[in-house]
Amino acid sequence: xxxxxxxxxxxxxxxxxxxxxxxxxxxxxxxxxxxxxxxxxxxxxxxxxxxxxxxxxxxxxxxxxxxxxxxxxxxxxxxxxxxxxxxxxxxxxxxxxxxxxxxxxxxxxxxxxxxxxxxxxxxxxxxxxxxxxxxxxxxxxxxxxxxxxxxxxxxxxxxxxxxxxxxxxxxxxxxxxxxxxxxxxxxxxxxxxxxxxxxxxxxxxxxxxxxxxxxxxxxxxxxxxxxxxxxxxxxxxxxxxxxxxxxxxxxxxxxxxxxxxxxxxxxxxxxxxxxxxxxxxxxxxxxxxxxxxxxxxxxxxxxxxxxxxxxxxxxxxxxxxxxxxxxxxxxxxxxxxxxxxxxxxxxxxxxxxxxxxxxxxxxxxxxxxxxxxxxxxxxxxxxxxxxxxxxxxxxxxxxxxxxxxxxxxxxxxxxxxxxxxxxxxxxxxxxxxxxxxxxxxxxxxxxxxxxxxxxxxxxxxxxxxxxxxxxxxxxxxxxxxxxxxxxxxxxxxxxxxxxxxxxxxxxxxxxxxxxxxxxxxxxxxxxxxxxxxxxxxxxxxxxxxxxxxxxxxxxxxxxxxxxxxxxxxxxxxxxxxxxxxxxxxxxxxxxxxxxxxxxxxxxxxxxxxxxxxxxxxxxxxxxxxxxxxxxxxxxxxxxxxxxxxxxxxxxxxxxxxxxxxxxxxxxxxxxxxxxxxxxxxxxxxxxxxxxxxxxxxxxxxxxxxxxxxxxxxxxxxxxxxxxxxxxxxxxxxxxxxxxxxxxxxxxxxxxxxxxxxxxxxxxxxxxxxxxxxxxxxxxxxxxxxxxxxxxxxxxxx
Amino acid sequence: xxxxxxxxxxxxxxxxxxxxxxxxxxxxxxxxxxxxxxxxxxxxxxxxxxxxxxxxxxxxxxxxxxxxxxxxxxxxxxxxxxxxxxxxxxxxxxx
Numbered sequence: 044x045x046x047x048x049x050x051x052x053x054x055x056x057x058x059x060x061x062x063x064x065x066x067x068x069x070x071x072x073x074x075x076x077x078x079x080x081x082x083x084x085x086x087x088x089x090x091x092x093x094x095x096x097x098x099x100x101x102x103x104x105x106x107x108x109x110x111x112x113x114x115x116x117x118x119x120x121x122x123x124x125x126x127x128x129x130x131x132x133x134x135x136x137x138x139x140x141x142x143x144x145x146x147x148x149x150x151x152x153x154x155x156x157x158x159x160x161x162x163x164x165x166x167x168x169x170x171x172x173x174x175x176x177x178x179x180x181x182x183x184x185x186x187x188x189x190x191x192x193x194x195x196x197x198x199x200x201x202x203x204x205x206x207x208x209x210x211x212x213x214x215x216x217x218x219x220x221x222x223x224x225x226x227x228x229x230x231x232x233x234x235x236x237x238x239x240x241x242x243x244x245x246x247x248x249x250x251x252x253x254x255x256x257x258x259x260x261x262x263x264x265x266x267x268x269x270x271x272x273x274x275x276x277x278x279x280x281x282x283x284x285x286x287x288x289x290x291x292x293x294x295x296x297x298x299x300x301x302x303x304x305x306x307x308x309x310x311x312x313x314x315x316x317x318x319x320x321x322x323x324x325x326x327x328x329x330x331x332x333x334x335x336x337x338x339x340x341x342x343x344x345x346x347x348x349x350x351x352x353x354x355x356x357x358x359x360x361x362x363x364x365x366x367x368x369x370x371x372x373x374x375x376x377x378x379x380x381x382x383x384x385x386x387x388x389x390x391x392x393x394x395x396x397x398x399x400x401x402x403x404x405x406x407x408x409x410x411x412x413x414x415x416x417x418x419x420x421x422x423x424x425x426x427x428x429x430x431x432x433x434x435x436x437x438x439x440x441x442x443x444x445x446x447x448x449x450x451x452x453x454x455x456x457x458x459x460x461x462x463x464x465x466x467x468x469x470x471x472x473x474x475x476x477x478x479x480x481x482x483x484x485x486x487x488x489x490x491x492x493x494x495x496x497x498x499x500x501x502x503x504x505x506x507x508x509x510x511x512x513x514x515x516x517x518x519x520x521x522x523x524x525x526x527x528x529x530x531x532x533x534x535x536x537x538x539x540x541x542x543x544x545x546x547x548x549x550x551x552x553x554x555x556x557x558x559x560x561x562x563x564x565x566x567x568x569x570x571x572x573x574x575x576x577x578x579x580x581x582x583x584x585x586x587x588x589x590x591x592x593x594x595x596x597x598x599x600x601x602x603x604x605x606x607x608x609x610x611x612x613x614x615x616x617x618x619x620x621x622x623x624x625x626x627x628x629x630x631x632x633x634x635x636x637x638x639x640x641x642x643x644x645x646x647x648x649x650x651x652x653x654x655x656x657x658x659x660x661x662x663x664x665x666x667x668x669x670x671x672x673x674x675x676x677x678x679x680x681x682x683x684x685x686x687x688x689x690x691x692x693x694x695x696x697x698x699x700x701x702x703x704x705x706x707x708x709x710x711x712x713x714x715x716x717x718x719x720x721x722x723x724x725x726x727x728x729x730x731x732x733x734x735x736x737x738x739x740x741x742x743x744x745x746x747x748x749x750x751x752x753x754x755x756x757x758x759x760x761x762x763x764x765x766x767x768x769x770x771x772x773x774x775x776x777x778x779x780x781x782x783x784x785x786x787x788x789x790x791x792x793x794x795x796x797x798x799x800x801x802x803x804x805x806x807x808x809x810x811x812x813x814x815x816x817x818x819x820x821x822x823x824x825x826x827x828x829x830x831x832x833x834x835x836x837x838x839x840x
Numbered sequence: 841x842x843x844x845x846x847x848x849x850x851x852x853x854x855x856x857x858x859x860x861x862x863x864x865x866x867x868x869x870x871x872x873x874x875x876x877x878x879x880x881x882x883x884x885x886x887x888x889x890x891x892x893x894x895x896x897x898x899x900x901x902x903x904x905x906x907x908x909x910x911x912x913x914x915x916x917x918x919x920x921x922x923x924x925x926x927x928x929x930x931x932x933x934x935x
Contacts, residue, residue, distance in 0.1 A: 244911065244914040244915075248915070248918070275925060276922075279918065279921060279922055279925065283918045330914055330917055330918075331917050333921075334921055342924075342925050343924055343925065345924060346921060346924050346925065653903040654903055654904075657903075657904065662904075665904050665907065665908075666907075668895075668908075669907055669908060669910075669911040670911075672908070672911040672912060672914075672915070673911060673914060673915055676911075676912070676914075676915030676918070676919075677915060677918060679919075680915060680918045680919050680922050681922075683919065683922055683923065684922040684923075684925065684926060687922075687923060687926040688926045691926060699865050699866075700865075700866075705862060705865060705866070706862075709858060709862050712858055713855070713858065716851065716854050716855070716858070717851070719851075719890065719894055720847055720848070720851045722894070723843075723847045723893075723894050724844065724847065727843045727844060727847075820894070820895070821895055824890050824891070824894045824895035825895070827890050827894070828886075828887040828890045828891060828895075831854075831857075831883050831886040831887050831890070832880075832883050832887065834858075834861075834883075835861055835865075835879045835880060835882075835883050838865070839861055839862070839864075839865035839879050840865070840876050840879060840880075
């Protein structure tokens with residue numbers, strides 16, 4: 044008899060530690076895949092006039108390597124540690140929304156598989172480089188369907204990240220243990236807060252850019268192929284995401300390094316109260332530096348100067364943090380265990396990457412360096428040196444906690460030495476190739492670049508081989524290593540106060556209560572001032588179902604599978620599209636059948652500032668709405684750019700009433716705003732206990748929303764009939780995309796409203812339904828608020 | 841009933857805003873070049889009313905509003921750069 048229990052655990056788990064391990068294995072899998080691709084194209088570049096790869100193969104390998112490493116390896120590797128340790132470090136028993144946490148992981152995996160499967164599509168995968176520059180990203184230059192598949196995979200990944208962001212921010216802001224003030228959080232958790240804020244506001248902008256790109260490729264819109272939009276529009280939209288993304292990659296490792304330097308030198312972190320504001324300032328500034336990637340695009344001189352200044356400014360907070368880290372070591376009793384070696388190594392490599400970055404902030408120097416291997420060397424020192432090396436420090440640091448066993452210190456140190464030799468052999472010589480274009484697949488011997496490229500390739504293989512030592516060490520040690528005990532490092536954060544590995548609900552001794560004197564554990568009733576938790580606090584104290592089976596949910600994996608298959612089918616054929624959509628429908632219905640809160644009975648009993656007066660679900664919905672602001676804000680930005688650029692390119696934007704019927708649009712606006720009114724009435728009735736009022740208001744909201752969509756469909760039909768199609772001009776393209784994505788939000792809202800109505804009609808009291816109504820009300824208000832801008836922009840101006 | 845009256849009043853304001861927008865668009869000659877900004881200002885006010893009364897006023901405390909403002913500010917530099925990219929003269933590619 045086969046025991047399926049372990050398999051079912053990994054498929055259906057919602058426990059944050061299990062999901063952390065799933066993230067860890069999956070991101071390391073993609074790391075190996077992306078690394079092998081890097082070795083492949085390094086072989087091609089090793090010697091002059093090489094024919095190992097054809098140009099198209101080379102371009103695909105480089106593109107896939109970049110995208111996988113940045114988005115499917117580094118960010119999720121940080122998420123692996125965050126999933127496992129942030130809830131423990133803040134004193135919570137799990138994430139605020141465990142099922143959503145599982146959904147984030149499975150959608151991440153689904154998106155990665157979709158990206159990899161694009162390799163096997165006819166014509167191969169995307170070959171436009173990880174920056175996806177226009178017009179290379181157009182069907183004219185990249186006709187392969189794999190490119191579009193990569194675009195959809197990226198959108199799916201962004202969705203997973205945004206859901207994860209909402210979850211983490213609610214968890215950290217609402218579920219901290221008593222006494223765990225924000226200033227007492229470890230640096231890693233602080234770094235993760237800022238990472239999530241960056242993801243919340245930067246990733247939706249990338250979804251906006253991808254929406255326009257997919258529309259161009261799939262529906263023939265003309266955003267990046269027209270003179271009004273073109274490469275400059277893509278550059279702005281992409282780098283507005285792309286530069287904050289650099290800090291998304293960097294900050295988790297940076298936070299880990301800070302905590303490790305403190306632990307392994309037996310000293311408190313120097314100037315922690317300054318480091319945290321510096322992280323905040325760097326995060327804010329990261330949204331103001333993106334155009335330094337566009338110095339050579341011909342943007343105006345005043346912009347060049349502005350971005351030159353902001354780019355130099357952002358080096359200041361990082362310089363302060365680096366100095367604080369170094370001063371943390373002063374006077375300490377330093378132990379150079381493997382995690383500490385990687386932490387110190389990370390800091391050193393990041394300094395080199397940071398210094399070369401300041402060179403690039405200069406417009407004059409950037410003019411020479413742009414598009415050369417100097418830049419490749421710089422960003423690998425920053426991202427791999429500062430980011431990945433810091434994450435590897437964390438892997439060694441937390442390995443004993445996750446497995447309960449120690450790794451081989453000897454092999455760890457050997458790994459470090461070969462890693463550092465390989466890394467510097469690989470990336471430092473790239474700075475000497477400041478005259479070699481980075482986007483060529485072959486060069487002649489006369490260029491003189493051959494010897495340095497050979498050294499780089501030897502470095503790449505050395506660097507790659509060093510990882511095999513780590514994998515062998517950790518895999519062997521996970522089963523055979525000596526027992527680690529609870530706290531092998533003398534760590535100060537909460538995870539070192541629980542067994543290794545931690546039990547299902549983390550804190551067997553009760554709720555951790557943090558004070559200046561240290562950590563004590565109290566029964567729940569005492570910790571929350573006598574207020575019983577929904578489950579009586581038993582699970583928090585470790586007396587619940589230790590298998591966690593009662594909290595399994597099968598729907599997250601099914602939703603992710605359905606989404607992946609549907610998107611694959613969107614490009615590959617109707618049967619797969621229908622299958623995926625069907626799976627999604629079943630999954631959503633099944634999920635809807637579960638309780639709205641499910642395991643989300645995890646409520647705050649400790650520190651909640653500054654969100655003391657708002658419930659977890661409400662805060663989660665609000666944070667999602669903030670992400671939507673960035674999404675629609677970027678699309679509005681694209682509209683403004685196209686509109687302002689029109690007169691300069693000789694395109695006459697249609698006058699009000701010339702194409703669109705103002706009164707038709709106005710009528711639709713009345714319908715949508717009226718649905719907003721019936722929605723707030725529904726909540727009022729729910730709170731007042733009026734069944735009839737609640738049901739009537741919800742039904743009216745649904746009817747009005749559906750009528751809005753029907754009206755919109757007729758309007759589209761009419762416009763298409765008059766020759767105003769997706770590809771007519773930029774005015775038509777932006778009209779269809781803006782109303783299309785808004786319409787998609789309305790349809791998603793109507794789907795959610797169906798769920799709310801079922802809940803409302805089945806609820807034994809209106810109070811039971813009011814929470815679902817409230818959540819939906821926030822969303823529907825956002826849909827209304829977006830439309831009040833769309834109507835004037837598209838119909839009146 | 842106070843809540844319903846408040847919501848209905850806001851609905852009335854939204855409708856008045858809509859009428860004003862359409863009237864300006866159809867014949868905004870009196871406002872000249874301010875017609876466009878006036879329409880956008882009305883739209884912004886409508887969104888603020890929806891946020892404050894239909895969404896925020898009912899559901900959330902002050903930190904949520906602060907968070908919302910930060911979200912809006914986040915995309916502000918992008919708007920400025922996009923505008924400057926087209927408004928300021930293009931210098932062409934540097935050598």
